[in-house]
Amino acid sequence: MRLPQPFDYKMALQAPTVSFLDEELRRCDPRRDPLGMPASVAGGFAVTFDVAVERHRYAVRCFYRQGNHLQQRYAAVAKFVRDSRLPFLVEVDYLDAGIRVGTDVYPVVRMPWVDGARLDDWIDDHLDDPHALNRVRRNIADAVAGLRGHDAAHGDLQHGNILVRPDGAVRLVDYDGMYLPALRGYGAAEQGHRNYQHPERRTQFDATLDLFAAHVIDLSLAGLIHEPGLWRELNKNNGEGLLFSAGDFADPGSSPAFARLAAIPPLAEPARRLHRACEAGFDGIAAALAGEPVSGSARGRSSARPGGPQPLVLQATDRAGLLAHQGDEATVVGRVLRTKTIQRTGTITFLNFGDFRRGAFTVVAWERGHRDLVRAFGSPEDLDGKWVSVTGLLSIFEKGGVRTPQIELPNARAVRVLTGAQATALLASAATAPGAATGASARAASTAAGGPVAGLDDQLSQLYTSTGFTSRLGGATGATAATPPAAGPASPPPRQSTPPPRRPTPPPRQPSTGRTPPGRPFSPPPGPSSAPPHSGPPYSGPPYGGPSRPTGPPWPGRTPAPHQRPDDFDGIGLIAVAAALFLGPAGLMVSVYAMSRERLRHPVDRVAGVVAIPISILWMLYCCCVGFNNFAQGLLAGG
Incomplete structure (x- = not known):
């Protein structure tokens, strides 16, 4: 189901x-x-x-x-x-x-409901309070020991599942992966967060599941107690960890986190033990963390698995892919077209990566996220035009029938500013993942490589990436800000074998599924202006601020015939005014008809049509008054 x-x-x-x-x-x-x-x-x-x-x-x-x-x-x-x-x-x-x-x-x-802050958010607010950090550190260690004393384990200890109350007490939430003796026969339900788990954790399911993650959290908090600056120096996981990442566990010998913590004398031994636990097999974790000799073979480099599935890496312009991965953790790479800050019940900042009216990807920062952006980048508007990567869970906002993929920004650590070369490298590395060349991105890569184009979706993809089409859209879609510049000289765009159709239809939206398809590939584009615009019909009323109408020509829409250009002046508005003046109440029907006509786009026609309506209404009121007066005089004369 x-x-x-x-x-x-x-x-x-x-x-x-x-x-x-x-x-x-x-x-x-x-x-x-x-x-x-x-x-x-x-x-x-x-x-x-x-x-x-x-x-x-x-x-x-x-x-x-x-x-x-x-x-x-x-x-x-x-x-x-x-x-x-x-x-x-x-x-x-x-x-x-x-x-x-x-x-x-x-x-x-x-x-x-538990009133408390996520562990990482709480650390953000208490970096300068070592006593509070140490109190929470002890409380987390006591919670892990309490579970172990009942032969149980949480199964996914990480910052998002540890809530810190105002008094420093902790609450563990999210019990999907909990181990209990009564559940042993069901097996593991999950593998835990990759930035807290041993590289060899896969289907193990016993009371030792929390040992590695608990040591990671304890050592991280101890490091912050001694050197709070490590938070800015080592927390570079796009907001998805503390001081360590999955890469540190896979190769601890070249990890800056291990090197920095080992240089702090009181933490040298705990860091060394965690280092040994990373190099040992999963069964050797307990012995390595206890400082005992590890029996059995050490973990091989080839067996390294960044605990849990790696987040997807998607282009901000891949709207269909973003919609299809609703509910998945993803890193979205693109250029910020425009930021917008508005005041509602709190301050909200939007990072728009295209025309939000047509469902382009957007990052939403609520009150706390806005404060984090200000603290990290100064004014959020300073991100305009910059390449960034944003990591978080993809969700959907809908207005006017248009679905907009978005990430709700938990904190500014989820945002990284990139150069164009870094953005290209990040997307290209995702394209080389096994099984990545699937779906629309694979078709785009085939087209860029000169392969055949088959089917309506492929023809439309080729059409939307053509130079003529994107130049006609101009600034309305922000196409020039959609694709990272390729390294080296730009090659000419592929030529169209046939002229583009006059009435393009947007490609069908992919249905959202609960499963996580393989990553989507990326092929460096011919030039910075060849990014495909966002599909989806326009809608009125911007959910993210900004002008209420697009600044460029309508897209996608029908191409009017030469005699029906939207700005034709055919005098229908003036006819409505004349009818209202000389035909009295009957002019109201002409006015309504005039205002309902699609051709009434010229400013003179529009103003005249609007003026004709109150004139007609005044005529109706005048006629009613005259009729009532005549009726009253007739009654008086008859009496």
Whole structure:
């Protein structure tokens, strides 16, 4: 059974009395973002909503990826949380008939809402408080020891699953991958976050799952207590880690993080032990971290696996690919066309990578993200025209029937400023991944290589990348800011074998799926102006600020005939004024007809058509008054 995607759940929560089957949740009021949509946080398997029911707040988790025996797992987890009474765990209720999306019913998990900050966000705010850092460090170590004492493991210890309360207490959330003795027969449900896991973690499922990640977190916090500047120096994972990344674990000998921490005398031994654990096999983690001799063979370089799937790398102009990967973690590379900051219930900053009216990719920074951008880059407008990479979970915003792929920026660490060469190299490296040459990107690569073009999608792809088409669009789509410059001299664009059709139709949108298809390839473009524009019909009312109408010609749209150019002046507006003046009330019909005509585009015609309507209305009022006066005089004369 295909599960709904995060956007589908957002739309369902617009009417909780209809969508929820639980009597209590039916009365809930979802917290909304400044744009009026239900606020959510997406994870690897589920999207979480913050809902209020009278005086109670809940976190409602809706799943968009298939789980492994989800109901049985959460039944065991709920029992364990109740029986163990561990203070750092949160009660959980699995509702098999939880939410209705369309005509189908899907499960949800309901948990009490925890008021706390993610570990990485909390560190951002407490770098200058070593006592607070040490207190949280001890609390996390106590939580891991508490689970281990019950022969259990969280399974995915990382910054996003550790919430820090204002008093420094911690809460562990997201129990999808939890190990319990009662769940041993079901096997591992996930592999954990790559920037916290051993390179050889795959399907292991026992009480030792948290050892490696706990040591990574403990050593990172200890390093920040001694040298807070390490946060800016080593936290370069696009906001997806603390001081270490998967590459550090795969090759600790060349890791700057290991070198810097080993140079701090009190941390030299813990860093050395983690180094040995990385080089050992998975079964040797416990011995290496305890400082004991590691038995068995060491891990080979070839077995290195950056814990968990690598994030996708996609072009900001690949709208179809971005929409298809809704709910996936991805690194999106492109040039910021324009930034816009607006005031709603808070300050919101948008990084637009194209024409947002037509569904171009956009980064949304809410209040905290906006403050982070200001702190990291000064004015967000300084990012205009720069190449950047943004890492986060892809979501969708819809307005006027147009779906816009976007990333909600958790913090400024998720944004990296690149040069054009770095952007090209990053996209090219993603194209060389195994199985990457699929879908639209593969067809684009084939076309760039001079291969045959087959099918309507391919012809349209070739059309949209043609020089004539992009030059006609001009600045309306921001096409010149869409593709990184190729290294070396630019080659001429491919020639069209046939003239482009006069009525181009945008390529069909790819349906969103819950599965993660292979990465999409990238082929360096012939020149910086050959980027394909974004598909999708125009809509009115910009969700991200900016002008309400495109500055260039309409796209995609029909090409008017020579005698029906949009700016033709045919006098229909003046005819409406004349009819209103001399025909009285009958002129109103002419005015309405004139205003409804598509040809009424010339300024004179438009103004005349608008003026004709109040003239007609005044005539109608005058006629009514005259008629009423004559009627009254007739009554008086008859009396």
